[in-house]
Amino acid sequence: MNPKKIRLRFSTLVQQLEWYSFLLPTLVCLLMLCYLPVFQAVKYSFSSVTTTGFETTYVGFHNYIKLLQSPRFLNAIKNTLILGLYSLVSIPLGFLLASALQNLGKNKTQSFFRVMFYMPNIITGVSVVLMFQYILLQDGGLLNSFLSLFVKGDVHIGWLVDKHFSKIAVTFIAAWRGVGYCMLISLAGLQAIPLEIYESADIDGASKRQRLRYITFPCMVPTFTFLIVTRMISGLARFDDLYMLGGTSGSPTYSLQTLIMYVYQYSFSSVSPNYGMSSAAAMIFFVVVFVTTLANLKITNFGNERDHKRRLRRR
Amino acid sequence: MKRKALIHKILSSVILVIILAVFMIPVYWTFVMSFDETVLSEIPTPPRLLPRVLSTANYDYAFAHADILRYVLNTAMITTICTVISVTTALMCGYAFAKGRFFLKNFWFVFVLAVMMIPFEAIMIPLYIQYTKWGMMGTYLPIILGYFKYPYGIFLSKQNIQAIPDSLREACYIDGGREWRTFVSVIVPLCGPVIATMCILQIIGSWNSFLWPMICIRDRSMYTISIGVQMFNSSETVQLLGPRMALAFISAIPIVIAYLLLQRFIVTSVAVSGIKG
Numbered sequence: 001m002n003p004k005k006i007r008l009r010f011s012t013l014v015q016q017l018e019w020y021s022f023l024l025p026t027l028v029c030l031l032m033l034c035y036l037p038v039f040q041a042v043k044y045s046f047s048s049v050t051t052t053g054f055e056t057t058y059v060g061f062h063n064y065i066k067l068l069q070s071p072r073f074l075n076a077i078k079n080t081l082i083l084g085l086y087s088l089v090s091i092p093l094g095f096l097l098a099s100a101l102q103n104l105g106k107n108k109t110q111s112f113f114r115v116m117f118y119m120p121n122i123i124t125g126v127s128v129v130l131m132f133q134y135i136l137l138q139d140g141g142l143l144n145s146f147l148s149l150f151v152k153g154d155v156h157i158g159w160l161v162d163k164h165f166s167k168i169a170v171t172f173i174a175a176w177r178g179v180g181y182c183m184l185i186s187l188a189g190l191q192a193i194p195l196e197i198y199e200s201a202d203i204d205g206a207s208k209r210q211r212l213r214y215i216t217f218p219c220m221v222p223t224f225t226f227l228i229v230t231r232m233i234s235g236l237a238r239f240d241d242l243y244m245l246g247g248t249s250g251s252p253t254y255s256l257q258t259l260i261m262y263v264y265q266y267s268f269s270s271v272s273p274n275y276g277m278s279s280a281a282a283m284i285f286f287v288v289v290f291v292t293t294l295a296n297l298k299i300t301n302f303g304n305e306r307d308h309k310r311r312l313r314r315r
Numbered sequence: 316m317k318r319k320a321l322i323h324k325i326l327s328s329v330i331l332v333i334i335l336a337v338f339m340i341p342v343y344w345t346f347v348m349s350f351d352e353t354v355l356s357e358i359p360t361p362p363r364l365l366p367r368v369l370s371t372a373n374y375d376y377a378f379a380h381a382d383i384l385r386y387v388l389n390t391a392m393i394t395t396i397c398t399v400i401s402v403t404t405a406l407m408c409g410y411a412f413a414k415g416r417f418f419l420k421n422f423w424f425v426f427v428l429a430v431m432m433i434p435f436e437a438i439m440i441p442l443y444i445q446y447t448k449w450g451m452m453g454t455y456l457p458i459i460l461g462y463f464k465y466p467y468g469i470f471l472s473k474q475n476i477q478a479i480p481d482s483l484r485e486a487c488y489i490d491g492g493r494e495w496r497t498f499v500s501v502i503v504p505l506c507g508p509v510i511a512t513m514c515i516l517q518i519i520g521s522w523n524s525f526l527w528p529m530i531c532i533r534d535r536s537m538y539t540i541s542i543g544v545q546m547f548n549s550s551e552t553v554q555l556l557g558p559r560m561a562l563a564f565i566s567a568i569p570i571v572i573a574y575l576l577l578q579r580f581i582v583t584s585v586a587v588s589g590i591k592g
Contacts, residue, residue, distance in 0.1 A: 016418055018494050022411035023423060026404050029463035033442065034430050040441035054444050097334070103327040113331055115578045117338065118585070122574040123567045124523050126544040130563035131341045134348075134556060142344060176341070181585070188586040237436050240525045244545055260436045260526075267440050268530055279440050286437040 044279035063280035076262040084235030086171040091227050094182025102190045118180035125240040136169050163255035189223030259285045349560040373557035386543035398517040401465040409472025431466050457531045468513045475509040512584040515577045522570050540566045
């Protein structure tokens, strides 16, 4: 081999190393703090883990079986799914807001409203909970006092202490926080609809309702899909506000305990943590999130843009 | 026709103003109650929308009974470190993926993006065990180290850096620069808006993070604002409505100010990407 060729090889090696030096911190972090833990989570879920020293012994499906027999765990799954579904209420609300904003046209007023309605998304979770703790108070809370204006006598609903109302109450909080996000995304979706379609519909003499039914809704399908998926996923992983309201047990009487709170309760806030069982619960959470995503994509026919456009053209 | 459109517009605005007013009542009420001295010990019935005795007594109480200033400083420090780390590494990776030519490039790109499919909550137990074994629990390290990866930021930087013409880089090569110098002196200065977007998303995310810091931090003096406020909220058995409202306000205000200053970047980036942080 002549020296020139060796030098060439050397320089490509240096070049490779140079590029890899940009990636190195991230790749190490991903390997150690994402991919490795995934495998470990799977391993722990099939093991019994000692609380000191974290030694593992393989126990097969024992953890999973124990979980699925535990009424508390099934209750947590049920709560998670119900609360996730309820939290979707912010999507139609956000869409209505976005339509009203769309009427204003792109100007300063519109961006003012956009910024204001998005604000609850930014506010720290603890602050939101502190605020709503007193709005939803049984005696003297703002919501009950407000409702009292409309009916005879005092409204006396224990929004946060009665297990029949707690889910509605926390959905109220979720809607308040989530509506701005849904508005923002819906507005972007509405603005992406080409005006020509509406114009040609006007020429054809389409009514307002027809325009909504045959133009706006079909064009918004991808946006709604996206919103349903993202809202559902964040609803499934809900922890912060519910934990602050009711502790790990999700009081009142476990009605607000979500899957993540269950995991937290059995691994971080217990004197004798059961890492094996809570890992199994975390794996089930992972699967639930994954399946929900896939099901959502399937039902709403996401990613099938060509099909969607064809349908649009036919109408 | 034009007049009809105008009326329509005005009507929409009026309705929106009313909705916004109702929407903002929680924030307003918190604000009012935090400055009302009578709220210190009792709940005002019926609810008032104006303070009866205007004073800062609630704030005095909150500051005296919870180490707020320290929590805010802790949070600001962690947030700054985490944001700098995540944005810097995201830009580095973005540059490599946009302009680099190296072995297994596509594989690594998928490797990075696939992580977005793993919810953090699913891997927090192994992470906890791992950090405990490494003796890092009780320090800020478990919080900070996680920020060396920012897949969405990497994706965003890659998109932006790809749009920068190669001729600019070549000018730097002719001057004798290598990739790192090109990166620092050519690429980074051209990425202003993207850096701003990533920064603000990460600041919000890091400032508001709750679950993982709560697992990692044990020492009271190391609490972040969210945890400090939560501990105050759950430990005080007496009804201290006023101070709690004051705390709610204090913990929200820095991030709201940052949001209002940088709303241009946030609102558009969320609207375009749909990702909150």
